[in-house]
Amino acid sequence: MKKIIKVLLLIVAALVVIIAIGAAVVSYRGIPKYQAQQIALKIDYTPARVENGAKLSSMLCNSCHLSDDTKKLTGRELSEVKQFGKIFSKNITNDPNAGIGKWTDGELVYFLRTGLRPDGQYVPPYMPKLVHISDEDMNSIIAFLRSDHPNVAADKTQQPECEPSFLAKFLTNIGAFKPFPYPDKPIPGPDTTDLVKHGEYIALYQYECFACHSQDFAKNDYFKPELSEGFFGGGNKMLTREGNELQTLNITMDEKEGIGKWSEGEFVRAVKYGLVPNNKPALRYPMIPYSNLSDKEVRAIYAYLKTVPKQQNAVERKFAQR
Ligand code: HEC
Ligand code: HEC
Numbered sequence: 001m002k003k004i005i006k007v008l009l010l011i012v013a014a015l016v017v018i019i020a021i022g023a024a025v026v027s028y029r030g031i032p033k034y035q036a037q038q039i040a041l042k043i044d045y046t047p048a049r050v051e052n053g054a055k056l057s058s059m060l061c062n063s064c065h066l067s068d069d070t071k072k073l074t075g076r077e078l079s080e081v082k083q084f085g086k087i088f089s090k091n092i093t094n095d096p097n098a099g100i101g102k103w104t105d106g107e108l109v110y111f112l113r114t115g116l117r118p119d120g121q122y123v124p125p126y127m128p129k130l131v132h133i134s135d136e137d138m139n140s141i142i143a144f145l146r147s148d149h150p151n152v153a154a155d156k157t158q159q160p161e162c163e164p165s166f167l168a169k170f171l172t173n174i175g176a177f178k179p180f181p182y183p184d185k186p187i188p189g190p191d192t193t194d195l196v197k198h199g200e201y202i203a204l205y206q207y208e209c210f211a212c213h214s215q216d217f218a219k220n221d222y223f224k225p226e227l228s229e230g231f232f233g234g235g236n237k238m239l240t241r242e243g244n245e246l247q248t249l250n251i252t253m254d255e256k257e258g259i260g261k262w263s264e265g266e267f268v269r270a271v272k273y274g275l276v277p278n279n280k281p282a283l284r285y286p287m288i289p290y291s292n293l294s295d296k297e298v299r300a301i302y303a304y305l306k307t308v309p310k311q312q313n314a315v316e317r318k319f320a321q322r
Pocket of ligand 2: 202203207208209210212213238247248249250251258259267270276282283284285286287288290301317318
């Protein structure tokens with residue numbers, strides 16, 4: 001009997017040592033590096049692209065990179081992802097040193113698609129990647145970043161280095177979070193004459209509504225979004241900028257738990273201005289008002305959501321902490 005206890009204790013001690021070594025290695029390695037590919041690319045910065053890029057960036061980049069102080073994309077501390085450490089979004093203005101003035105078009109596109117900086121440093125999902133956005137939309141974002149738009153005018157503000165938490169290091173070292181492959185073929189835009197197809201593109205690939213509105217970021221399938229756990233049924237836990245917890249809501253057409261009773265007009269008002277029916281309090285960050293979408297685009301999302309299988313997932317709407 002005593003022998004068995006001794007052996008068990010030894011096994012436990014060995015496990016403790018192995019776990020401690022593993023944790024020390026993860027802590028020391030930090031966020032892993034990979035081999036970054038060189039992409040030869042020169043984008044034509046046409047005025048139409050700059051305009052389209054300004055619209056896309058206003059709803060895809062501003063929420064994290066726009067600073068209240070400088071009124072430019074100089075970055076800020078992202079207290080809403082504090083479980084991943086002390087995270088700062090970066091200065092992405094045209095400044096050659098503090099910003100991204102020295103990055104080539106190819107480096108920017110490669111980073112935005114895969115999450116790998118030119119030196120191979122991987123950036124975890126606290127910076128979302130544009131995996132399936134069309135080449136034309138991607139080129140527009142780059143054209144905007146290069147433009148003379150006031151939000152990207154060179155600015156010398158420096159952001160501190162990120163200090164990722166053990167959790168961020170752990171999840172990236174075990175490969176739960178890893179770079180996306182660079183697309184191996186061109187990505188065309190949607191057929192905008194087909195309302196449902198257009199809405200699908202906006203909701204899945206352009207603004208990735210599904211990524212927040214399904215059950216959990218870790219259970220999303222970015223290659224086949226429909227296979228994400230609880231697709232559009234909400235429940236994904238997030239933090240407001242003040243650090244209050246909330247969950248994304250069920251936006252399938254389920255009449256009881258989702259938005260099945262909403263009219264198209266009510267949906268447009270909610271998505272563009274954050275105003276929901278029955279005078280409930282306005283929608284909170286990280287749900288941003290998508291006010292630069294045209295009504296037609298929001299109606300396209302609505303038409304698409306009507307084709308998505310209903311989910312019965314009940315999400316409690318937490319408005320108490322306001
Ligand atoms: C949810 C927040 C978030 C959003 C949205 C976001 N970013 Fe970022 N971004 C970050 C964070 C955080 C970093 C820094 C990560 C790090 O250093 O590990 C970053 C880094 C970058 C970098 C690298 C800069 C450098 O000097 O290393 C570029 C370029 C960039 N973002 C561009 C964009 C563009 C363009 C968009 C919109 C299409 C965008 N980001 C949207 C959070 C975000
Ligand atoms: C960054 C995460 C995120 C993204 C991306 C996102 N949402 Fe949301 N959304 C939320 C959160 C969180 C709430 C709940 C806000 C609250 O409770 O105040 C919400 C609420 C909503 C609601 C209100 C539902 C209700 O029952 O009141 C609608 C409609 C909605 N989102 C539609 C969209 C659409 C359409 C898109 C894409 C264009 C989108 N969301 C993208 C996080 C997100």
